[in-house]
Amino acid sequence: MNDINFTDDKLREMLRKATVAEPSANFTDTLMQRLPTSKPASQLSHITRLQWVIISIIAFAVFCGLCYSAVVIFNINLKNWFTVNLSALSDIVTVIAKPFKLLSEWGTIPHYSITAGVAALVLLTADLLIRRHLFNKQQTH
Amino acid sequence: MENSGDNILIEQTLNGNTVAFTHLVNRYKAMVFAIVVKVVLNKEDAEECAQDVFIKVYQALNTYKRSAKFSTWLYRIAFNAAISHKRKKKISAVELNETIYQTLTDDEIFCKFETWNDNEQRKAIDKAIEHLPPDEAVIITLFYMDEKSVDDVAFITGLSQANVKVKLHRARKKMYAQLSKLMEVI
Numbered sequence: 001m002n003d004i005n006f007t008d009d010k011l012r013e014m015l016r017k018a019t020v021a022e023p024s025a026n027f028t029d030t031l032m033q034r035l036p037t038s039k040p041a042s043q044l045s046h047i048t049r050l051q052w053v054i055i056s057i058i059a060f061a062v063f064c065g066l067c068y069s070a071v072v073i074f075n076i077n078l079k080n081w082f083t084v085n086l087s088a089l090s091d092i093v094t095v096i097a098k099p100f101k102l103l104s105e106w107g108t109i110p111h112y113s114i115t116a117g118v119a120a121l122v123l124l125t126a127d128l129l130i131r132r133h134l135f136n137k138q139q140t141h
Numbered sequence: 142m143e144n145s146g147d148n149i150l151i152e153q154t155l156n157g158n159t160v161a162f163t164h165l166v167n168r169y170k171a172m173v174f175a176i177v178v179k180v181v182l183n184k185e186d187a188e189e190c191a192q193d194v195f196i197k198v199y200q201a202l203n204t205y206k207r208s209a210k211f212s213t214w215l216y217r218i219a220f221n222a223a224i225s226h227k228r229k230k231k232i233s234a235v236e237l238n239e240t241i242y243q244t245l246t247d248d249e250i251f252c253k254f255e256t257w258n259d260n261e262q263r264k265a266i267d268k269a270i271e272h273l274p275p276d277e278a279v280i281i282t283l284f285y286m287d288e289k290s291v292d293d294v295a296f297i298t299g300l301s302q303a304n305v306k307v308k309l310h311r312a313r314k315k316m317y318a319q320l321s322k323l324m325e326v327i
Contacts, residue, residue: 015266024188035199
């Protein structure tokens with residue numbers, strides 16, 4: 001094939017004459033109506049559900065490890081700790097503490113199961129608080 | 142400078158300011174539309190597709206890395222969306238017969254072109270672009286009309302730099318052929 005061709009400058013100059021395709025006048029208005037009402041996802045809320053599960057499991061494992069180490073190192077008697085401390089709280093707390101008390105009296109349950117329960121509650125509460133914070137932040141904008 | 146202005150608007154959009162996003166849309170809608178219409182080949186479809194591009198960009202704005210220019214990132218999304226749209230609708234491109242009319246040199250074409258009035262010039266150029274395959278039309282638009290670098294064009298189209306250069310060369314040749322053909326007729 002013959003190699004006759006335009007130079008860059010000539011073509012650039014000729015292309016200046018080309019019709020610039022323009023969208024319709026109401027393009028932006030129509031688009032803004034189609035736009036989702038919620039704001040774009042932030043980096044934190046972009047974390048997927050699976051990532052939340054993985055993060056929670058890792059945090060839970062670390063927490064359990066720390067608690068178990070504390071129990072072993074300081075030779076804490078969890079059964080006594082829960083019974084003494086929780087039953088000494090106010091009436092409301094006593095109600096909450098009842099299941100723990102029952103658990104602590106149930107001697108066959110290993111100590112780390114109680115720790116696991118507490119850790120799960122802590123994680124769930126943290127998760128709820130973060131979600132509520134994000135939701136509130138979104139509402140304020 | 143333009144990029145820092147874009148970054149401010151992006152930050153504001155991420156904070157829920159939709160007016161900032163309107164500014165981004167107004168800044169880039171013409172070029173996004175120009176890219177999409179060259180692939181989709183239909184104004185109504187192109188408009189819908191261009192709007193889908195901006196919605197996609199809005200939803201994925203948090204994934205935009207500041208390492209690339211916002212316009213480059215946006216045009217890549219636009220190009221890919223247009224290609225997908227075209228695949229769905231199975232639009233076939235008009236292939237140009239690449240016969241080169243050797244009777245006129247590029248200077249002769251350019252001189253003759255200059256003698257035409259604005260309307261005739263516009264029609265001739267539009268016709269020459271219309272005859273290009275969509276990817277080459279987009280490459281020509283980005284490189285000559287939006288003055289993007291070969292690097293940026295390669296990123297937007299997902300082609301290698303060498304491939305972009307080859308396609309630019311081919312597109313120039315096809316436009317040359319088309320304009321020569323038009324001038325032979327006149």
